[in-house]
Amino acid sequence: MYYWTNELWRLAYLIIGMGGLGWLVGFPGWGLAAGLALFIAIHIRHLRQLYAWLYQNPHQEPPAGTGVWGDLFDRLYRYQKAQHKAQSRLRTVIHRVQESAEAMRDSVVMLDRRGTLDWWNSAAERMLGFKSPQDRGQHVTHLLRDPQFIAYFEKRDYREPLILPSPVRSGLILQFQLTLFGDDERLIMARDITRLRRLEQMRQDFVANVSHELRTPLTVLVGYLETYGEHADQLPPRWQRGLQQMQEQTHRMQNLVADLLLLSRLETDHRAKQTTSIDLPGLMEAIRRDAETLSEGSHTLRLEIDNPQDLLGDEQEIHSALSNLVFNAVRYTPAGSTIVLRWHSWHGGAALEVSDDGEGVDPVHIPRLTERFYRIDKDRSSATGGTGLGLAIVKHVLLRHDAHLEIESRLGQGALFRCVFPETRLVQATSDIPAGDKAHRQ
Secondary structure (H helix, E strand, O other): OHHHHHHHHHHHHHHHHHHHHHHHHOOHHHHHHHHHHHHHHHHHHHHHHHHHHHHHOOOOOOOOOOOHHHHHHHHHHHHHHHHHHHHHHHHHHHHHHHHHHHHOOOEEEEEOOOOEEEEEOHHHHHHHOOOOOOOOOOEHHHHOOOHHHHHHHHHOOOOOOEEEEOOOOOOOEEEEEEEEEOOOEEEEEEEEOHHHHHHHHHHHHHHHHHHHHHHHHHHHHHHHHHHHHHOHHHOOHHHHHHHHHHHHHHHHHHHHHHHHHHHHHHHHOOOOOOOEEEOHHHHHHHHHHHHHHHHOOOOEEEEEEOOOEEEEEOHHHHHHHHHHHHHHHHHHOOOOOEEEEEEEEEOOEEEEEEEEOOOOOOHHHHHHOOOOOOOOOHHHHHHHOOOOOHHHHHHHHHHHOOOEEEEEEOOOOOEEEEEEEOHHHEEEOOOOOOHHHHOOOO
């Protein structure tokens, strides 16, 4: 405000002075015009100085100015110095980030909002075959053409990583993880997990081979134990108890081997081979009857079917997953509990649920429940005859059906196991029983 007041006073002095001089010579109008012209000429000279300074070298000290122009020059110069320092810091940070990313063994690729390549490190050139600078500006799906990657990229659901072979190096297995940031931009991280995959394959082969080799001796043992059991009345009482325990343990080992072989088969292929329309009401009813036999009448089992659609998938695998959930509910809930099997619509797809009003599970255990052989109470699990592989089997069956498992539970509030299937796995029901007649079976 101070400088603007001075400029007004300067204009007034020029007009009064030049006007007075013009009045003395008899031309007051020309004197006023000359005063305004002189005032405008001063500002035009400062504008030329400003333009020359900004155009030629704005990092040098600004030209000398008077009044408001001097203050404007100083403010612009201070602002430019601050911006220059901020840009220098940003360039330093970007340079350090690029250097650190360049030192990484994992591939790092930055995409703009259109999905075109913006920047990548040298690991991406080795693993993915990107070439600089000719690939800059190319859409990522033009270079990574695997249909699974394209579907993963366009789906925009990057909660789970994608595992694919390298497009340029044979035998190299990569794990892709995409992250959204900024203005709908994407960051791609690709890790070399070849060694982990080989170790996992070795583990799967070992489990499968050992389980397969155990089947023959177990079959022999079971056969002889059954023969001895038929003549148990001829054995001493002390041997009868031992014979019964051996029969129980060999039966448990047979169940364990069967589950290991099933889990190994499920891990080998990541998608169900058979895709038939599954009559879920009929399947659920069959599992309910089996669960009642296992429960021996100590539990109440109920069906609730609120979705008229059937499921597209492998009926044997879905039967295995659902029966594992229901039998676990029977084994681990006290007598008198109610177990509900429910099939209903859920968030654009459908959900197959098994819930109970039993003792529930501490939430601290939920993230690990689908791990192989993970047990909350080892003594209790052994007593019920479980193998510790049931939920792992459920998890892999659902993965093969493009689904996932959700677990909700609190201590003392029961448990809910929800199998969530996408809309692509639903088909129109082929059963002749109307949905309303199938609902709430007791």
